[in-house]
Amino acid sequence: MLTKKESISQVIVTAAQMREIEGRIFAAGMPVPALMEKVAGLIASRIQDFSSNFEQGRQREQVRILPPFPCVGILVGPGHNGGDALVVARELHFRGYAVWVYLPFDKLKELTSQHLQYAQSIGIPCYGEIEQLPDCDVLVDGLFGFGLERTITDPIASVINQLNEWNKPIISIDLPSGLHTDTGEVLGTAIRATYTLCLGLWKQGLLQDQALDYVGKAELIDFDIPWADVQAVLEDVPKVKRITPATALSTLPLPRPPVTHKYKEGHLLLICGSRRYAGGAILTALGARGSGVGMLSIAVPESLKQLLVSHLPEALVIGCPETESGAIAQLQLPEKTELSSFSAIACGPGLTKDATSIVEEVLASDRPLVLDADGLNILAQLGTIPTLQQRPAVTVLTPHTGEFQRLFPDVADAKHDRVKAVQEAATQSGAVVLLKGARTAIANPQGSVWINPESTPALARGGSGDVLTGLLGGLLAQVANKEIPVEDIVATAAWWHGQAGILAASERTELGVDAFTLSQYLLKVIVGRS
Ligand SMILES: NC(=O)C1=CN([C@@H]2O[C@H](COP(=O)(O)OP(=O)(O)OC[C@H]3O[C@@H](n4cnc5c(N)ncnc54)[C@H](O)[C@@H]3O)[C@@H](O)[C@H]2O)[C@H](O)CC1
Numbered sequence: 001m002l003t004k005k006e007s008i009s010q011v012i013v014t015a016a017q018m019r020e021i022e023g024r025i026f027a028a029g030m031p032v033p034a035l036m037e038k039v040a041g042l043i044a045s046r047i048q049d050f051s052s053n054f055e056q057g058r059q060r061e062q063v064r065i066l067p068p069f070p071c072v073g074i075l076v077g078p079g080h081n082g083g084d085a086l087v088v089a090r091e092l093h094f095r096g097y098a099v100w101v102y103l104p105f106d107k108l109k110e111l112t113s114q115h116l117q118y119a120q121s122i123g124i125p126c127y128g129e130i131e132q133l134p135d136c137d138v139l140v141d142g143l144f145g146f147g148l149e150r151t152i153t154d155p156i157a158s159v160i161n162q163l164n165e166w167n168k169p170i171i172s173i174d175l176p177s178g179l180h181t182d183t184g185e186v187l188g189t190a191i192r193a194t195y196t197l198c199l200g201l202w203k204q205g206l207l208q209d210q211a212l213d214y215v216g217k218a219e220l221i222d223f224d225i226p227w228a229d230v231q232a233v234l235e236d237v238p239k240v241k242r243i244t245p246a247t248a249l250s251t252l253p254l255p256r257p258p259v260t261h262k263y264k265e266g267h268l269l270l271i272c273g274s275r276r277y278a279g280g281a282i283l284t285a286l287g288a289r290g291s292g293v294g295m296l297s298i299a300v301p302e303s304l305k306q307l308l309v310s311h312l313p314e315a316l317v318i319g320c321p322e323t324e325s326g327a328i329a330q331l332q333l334p335e336k337t338e339l340s341s342f343s344a345i346a347c348g349p350g351l352t353k354d355a356t357s358i359v360e361e362v363l364a365s366d367r368p369l370v371l372d373a374d375g376l377n378i379l380a381q382l383g384t385i386p387t388l389q390q391r392p393a394v395t396v397l398t399p400h401t402g403e404f405q406r407l408f409p410d411v412a413d414a415k416h417d418r419v420k421a422v423q424e425a426a427t428q429s430g431a432v433v434l435l436k437g438a439r440t441a442i443a444n445p446q447g448s449v450w451i452n453p454e455s456t457p458a459l460a461r462g463g464s465g466d467v468l469t470g471l472l473g474g475l476l477a478q479v480a481n482k483e484i485p486v487e488d489i490v491a492t493a494a495w496w497h498g499q500a501g502i503l504a505a506s507e508r509t510e511l512g513v514d515a516f517t518l519s520q521y522l523l524k525v526i527v528g529r530s
């Protein structure tokens with residue numbers, strides 16, 4: 001059972017859903033000004049933490065140092081994001097900070113206007129021109145929150161660009177002003193935040209790849225939204241959720257039952273590699289080894305067999321007849337073994353496009369199937385995505401953006417809104433689709449989505465996807481007979497892979513995470529945590 005805090009940290013909402021949830025709180029009797037006061041008080045306290053934590057953080061994260069009582073410039077917009085910012089200004093003022101307000105709008109919402117009046121009455125200086133703002137140590141961005149609906153134009157657009165050029169730490173309230181709350185698109189221009197303090201529930205746009213250059217380090221400010229209101233609003237819609245350590249760890253096949261045997265702990269068949277791409281087969285197999293799968297069989301072209309055996313002595317390596325180009329020509333399984341003997345199949349890395357008949361064969365099998373890399377390219381070429389619906393077992397597709405576009409040319413541009421794109425692809429194909437990226441997104445055919453909220457650019461490296469395919473195949477094989485939704489297992493694999501990259505990068509820098517090293521960090525992620 002997840003605690004309420006954990007459940008809240010999983011939820012991802014759109015602007016419309018947040019407004020509806022907020023509406024229920026107000027309708028139940030919470031006064032709007034009281035909620036703003038509560039939320040902004042929490043933001044002010046967090047900013048106060050930062051002025052000491054920035055210093056500690058310097059060795060750890062190389063963040064810019066702030067003095068204990070920094071001079072704070074507060075950017076105030078016309079709506080309630082601006083209202084929050086004015087309450088923050090007032091609170092910091094009373095806590096001894098030097099505070100200046102920049103407010104470039106004449107027309108303000110009523111509550112925001114009242115807070116402005118009071119801020120001025122207690123002597124907080126307010127300016128309408130950015131040039132009037134004194135040299136501050138940090139800026140707090142309360143220009144726009146989830147109410148931004150249209151493109152930002154001049155003069156505000158130029159001001160935002162100018163503020164970004166100042167290169168000062170910026171703390172954005174709720175989301176960096178200028179980002180679309182749902183898609184994370186930049187509407188004209190946007191604040192490049194150092195920190196984003198997201199209010200109440202995670203906004204979907206903050207977890208979209210295109211927003212990441214603007215979001216900085218993001219954290220949730222929990223202001224005690226009643227769980228019943230969240231459930232009431234999200235009940236009937238496909239859920240978009242953040243993968244958290246608690247959910248990922250809870251789906252791991254641990255602890256094992258005391259009495260078991262290797263086949264009970266999953267038998268994975270990997271089909272991968274070619275003479276040209278031998279390394280891909282090794283890396284996929286190392287990913288599978290990292291999953292802890294009970295039994296691993298690896299089908300490769302005959303000429304790769306000895307290589308694979310020397311790297312993975314525990315695996316059963318099946319050497320298959322090969323084409324002239326060195327691709328697998330035919331799956332030659334050991335006697336009395338059929339594809340249906342395996343708990344799951346993972347197929348694709350390093351195959352080359354000459355292995356078309358192999359992909360057709362595994363698609364025709366009745367086993368849970370992961371298709372990646374050339375497996376996906378062949379599937380796109382075959383044009384048989386519609387037949388995935390008829391497979392008696394689950395199919396998991398793991399494309400990066402390029403493969404995604406080849407597979408699903410009719411689906412709305414994956415660069416514009418990755419969440420919507422992955423949802424459409426899964427619904428259209430009947431497969432579970434994992435769209436790789438900085439924020440990998442996984443959808444099931446019913447439209448539910450998991451997003452992996454943490455990753456590292458260290459993983460942008462040849463072979464790291466192969467490790468994921470093996471890991472995922474191994475997990476799938478282990479839970480094949482358990483009642484765990486497949487998309488949950490796929491999410492766990494994405495999280496585990498991402499965490500291994502983060503851990504490896506923290507010890508070896510982002511340049512030190514080659515795919516082999518990555519596979520060696522998988523175990524370290526879960527030791528002591530599960
Ligand atoms: N979620 C909650 O429960 C709470 C949210 N709070 C804060 O309120 C904002 C949302 O406030 P809202 O007033 O609805 O919207 P904004 O502040 O984002 O701004 C809307 C404001 O801006 C005008 N506008 C929109 N687009 C543009 C544009 N391109 N150029 C100029 N002006 C534009 C629009 O007309 C409106 O007037 C949320 O993010 C939180 O920060 C509460 O304080 C606490 C509870």
Ligand SMILES: [K+]
Nearest residue numbers: 144173175177
């Ligand atoms: K903001």
